[in-house]
Amino acid sequence: MNKKLLILPLFALIAFYACQNKTNRNVDENVEKATGLVSPDFNADSAYAYTKAQVDFGPRIPGTTAHQKCADYLVVKLRTFGAEVSIQGEQTQTYDRKSFQLKNIVAIFNPGQKKRILITAHWDARPFSDQDTDPANHAKPFDAANDGASGVAVILEMARQIQQKQPDVGVDFVLWDLEDYGKANDETPDETTWCLGSQYWAKKANAKGYKALYGINLDMVGGGNAQFTQDEISRQAAPNVVNKVWNIGNEIGYASYFTKIPSGKLVDDHLWMNKAGIPSIDIIHYNDNSGFYINWHTQLDNLANIDKNTLKATGQTVLEVIYREK
Numbered sequence: 001m002n003k004k005l006l007i008l009p010l011f012a013l014i015a016f017y018a019c020q021n022k023t024n025r026n027v028d029e030n031v032e033k034a035t036g037l038v039s040p041d042f043n044a045d046s047a048y049a050y051t052k053a054q055v056d057f058g059p060r061i062p063g064t065t066a067h068q069k070c071a072d073y074l075v076v077k078l079r080t081f082g083a084e085v086s087i088q089g090e091q092t093q094t095y096d097r098k099s100f101q102l103k104n105i106v107a108i109f110n111p112g113q114k115k116r117i118l119i120t121a122h123w124d125a126r127p128f129s130d131q132d133t134d135p136a137n138h139a140k141p142f143d144a145a146n147d148g149a150s151g152v153a154v155i156l157e158m159a160r161q162i163q164q165k166q167p168d169v170g171v172d173f174v175l176w177d178l179e180d181y182g183k184a185n186d187e188t189p190d191e192t193t194w195c196l197g198s199q200y201w202a203k204k205a206n207a208k209g210y211k212a213l214y215g216i217n218l219d220m221v222g223g224g225n226a227q228f229t230q231d232e233i234s235r236q237a238a239p240n241v242v243n244k245v246w247n248i249g250n251e252i253g254y255a256s257y258f259t260k261i262p263s264g265k266l267v268d269d270h271l272w273m274n275k276a277g278i279p280s281i282d283i284i285h286y287n288d289n290s291g292f293y294i295n296w297h298t299q300l301d302n303l304a305n306i307d308k309n310t311l312k313a314t315g316q317t318v319l320e321v322i323y324r325e326k
């Protein structure tokens, strides 16, 4: 995921650290507030285990064995949960003129239902930690525990719950490949170098006339002290969906995560979901002042920095959104 401009003034960072202490959350309090849910209980331990399972393959960089093995794992897992699963893609060139076999993983629940919701996350890992504070690390891969694995893990846990109790709507999960291989630090970034999987999917979806009521993309939904702001593309393309999701998040006890603060334009997979005609939003750890998740595209985006509370806040909120649809 890329932001058009990421200039992080030092004072913003200091302010960010300063307020972290003030926003320590009490999970039990959140759980107590979450009464009257129509959705099944989202299990954060399970989502954490799915995050770890992906990280354990090594960085899921296109063209590597870890990428291949993780794709196989995700397909098997989603089939085990009762979804119709397929892999979609073609040979795809990245901005640095390398070529990879793109693998979007599509999992369909309740295919006969016309009313559908699309839930997505990227499963690939960025090959370089170019935001690391140490320039010596910039060319190195990183675990991508949050930036990739967390969103996929939340989807796997939702799929497990759906198998046990079917919602009224059909659900399509798409795990994007080649989201995070984009060109960074460019004064005039080319947004088409990012999100190659969702760009491919959008072409196919347009050709097939794919329909869903709306789409929700999950990106970096497992970091500590996460704050999900309302980005410009989401607000403009799908204001009702933004309101629905943020209102439910607030109602069931996760107001500190789903903050009703507007933020700027973020290039992420929801851009292409919207171009396919599905009103779509992004749930992403980002704030205009503090930027992305603190360990974004660094060596520290690892399992030790995954917070189950954030997985829970995200997963329970999205599950509740799904189960309230009639």
Ligand SMILES: [Zn+2]
Pocket: 001, 002, 126, 147, 180, 297
């Ligand atoms: Zn990223």
